Amino acid sequence: MRVLLRNPTREIEIDGRRRVHALLAELALNRESHLVIRNGTLVPGDGELGADDVIEIRPVISGGT
Amino acid sequence: MHVGSKCRTCRRPAIIDLPRHNANFCAEHFLELCRRQVVKAIEHFQMLTPDDRILVAVSGGKDSLAVWDLLLELGYRADGLYVGLGIGEYSDVSGAHAKAFAAQRGLKLIEISLRGDYGYDIPTAASATRRVPCSACGLSKRHLFDKAAIDGGYTVLVTGHNLDDEAAVLLGNTMRWEIGYLARQLPVLAARDGFPKKVKPLCRLTERETAAWCVVRGIDYLVDECPMAIGNKHLGYKATLNAMEADSPGSKAAFYLNFLERMAPLLADHLTTERDALVACATCGAPTSGEVCAFCRLQATASEHRPVPVEMMTRGRR
Ligand code: SF4
Ligand SMILES: [Zn+2]
Ligand SMILES: [Zn+2]
Numbered sequence: 001m002r003v004l005l006r007n008p009t010r011e012i013e014i015d016g017r018r019r020v021h022a023l024l025a026e027l028a029l030n031r032e033s034h035l036v037i038r039n040g041t042l043v044p045g046d047g048e049l050g051a052d053d054v055i056e057i058r059p060v061i062s063g064g065t
Numbered sequence: 066m067h068v069g070s071k072c073r074t075c076r077r078p079a080i081i082d083l084p085r086h087n088a089n090f091c092a093e094h095f096l097e098l099c100r101r102q103v104v105k106a107i108e109h110f111q112m113l114t115p116d117d118r119i120l121v122a123v124s125g126g127k128d129s130l131a132v133w134d135l136l137l138e139l140g141y142r143a144d145g146l147y148v149g150l151g152i153g154e155y156s157d158v159s160g161a162h163a164k165a166f167a168a169q170r171g172l173k174l175i176e177i178s179l180r181g182d183y184g185y186d187i188p189t190a191a192s193a194t195r196r197v198p199c200s201a202c203g204l205s206k207r208h209l210f211d212k213a214a215i216d217g218g219y220t221v222l223v224t225g226h227n228l229d230d231e232a233a234v235l236l237g238n239t240m241r242w243e244i245g246y247l248a249r250q251l252p253v254l255a256a257r258d259g260f261p262k263k264v265k266p267l268c269r270l271t272e273r274e275t276a277a278w279c280v281v282r283g284i285d286y287l288v289d290e291c292p293m294a295i296g297n298k299h300l301g302y303k304a305t306l307n308a309m310e311a312d313s314p315g316s317k318a319a320f321y322l323n324f325l326e327r328m329a330p331l332l333a334d335h336l337t338t339e340r341d342a343l344v345a346c347a348t349c350g351a352p353t354s355g356e357v358c359a360f361c362r363l364q365a366t367a368s369e370h371r372p373v374p375v376e377m378m379t380r381g382r383r
Binding site: 040061 | 080203
């Protein structure tokens with residue numbers, strides 16, 4: 001699957017299928033600070049991502065006060 | 066066999082897991098949960114009434130657009146205020162998001178430009194005064210938000226601060242036992258001596274939830290982070306809290322919401338004794354404890370200084 005990451009913006013390829021929480025764990029990303037989006041729709045933690053999916057892992061943390 | 070998570074309310078397929086509620090939700094019932102949390106905050110702290118004229122400070126990011134959207138949906142009347150901070154491309158893009166949101170919905174958006182209206186920008190102010198960028202920025206925004214609310218005859222100023230923002234500030238203040246700051250760390254501050262009433266209706270929603278609100282509602286917000294935030298303390302406190310949250314879901318909300326319920330009332334005395342006498346700033350007339358207010362002093366120094374591009378302030382950080 002193709003995964004879009006931010007800060008900095010970049011794309012990576014992951015082989016095979018994954019559940020969302022497994023993918024976040026694999027990339028060492030905290031699930032409290034990210035959303036996973038496929039075709040404009042949120043995918044929950046146990047949602048399955050297909051090998052051909054294009055997904056975005058979007059950080060949700062803002063830095064200002 | 067795995068069947069995929071179901072919405073706690075309707076059992077249809079879920080779109081989001083909320084570990085702190087130990088539940089999953091479909092789009093419809095996730096939005097309902099967010100609305101309920103905001104209504105609860107507004108009612109519990111008597112933040113707003115239907116008669117209020119509300120000004121929402123809008124940055125183009127997820128929180129400010131979510132709170133504006135939520136208030137309108139709940140039937141409140143609310144205009145927006147955008148302050149162009151002059152932080153390079155980040156400010157250009159954030160302004161475009163704020164303006165597009167307002168234009169698509171036919172909303173009024175008041176626009177102020179730090180460089181155009183006050184002769185400086187945040188990178189220059191930070192450099193000229195040797196302040197941390199977010200400190201120069203926070204001071205500027207607070208002053209201009211207050212002024213716009215008072216000048217425009219608004220009865221309440223709304224900001225998009227969420228539960229993570231408040232919990233991070235609380236952690237910072239607690240680490241240093243800043244009793245005065247802790248006493249004032251409430252999601253509603255009453256109007257006084259030339260300051261508008263200020264409220265934070267998103268204080269019961271985490272930033273993952275406010276971002277999800279925007280995604281579900283189709284709100285196009287600026288995802289990229291302000292380049293000046295990189296490496297600041299606030300982000301460090303948030304990371305610490307989220308690390309604890311991952312091990313123990315609900316701990317972040319308990320830290321902040323239980324503070325409001327159990328600790329803040331005990332600090333109420335410090336709130337009244339902290340009040341010092343305020344006079345009008347000799348330059349701009351805003352309430353201040355000195356002769357010239359901190360904003361006017363910052364502006365005087367920063368507007369004299371040769372403009373500093375944002376790249377000069379971010380190079381070598383991270
Ligand atoms: S991160 Fe800091 S400098 Fe950037 S907009 Fe927020 S307060 Fe201002
Ligand atoms: Zn549902
Ligand atoms: Zn002044």
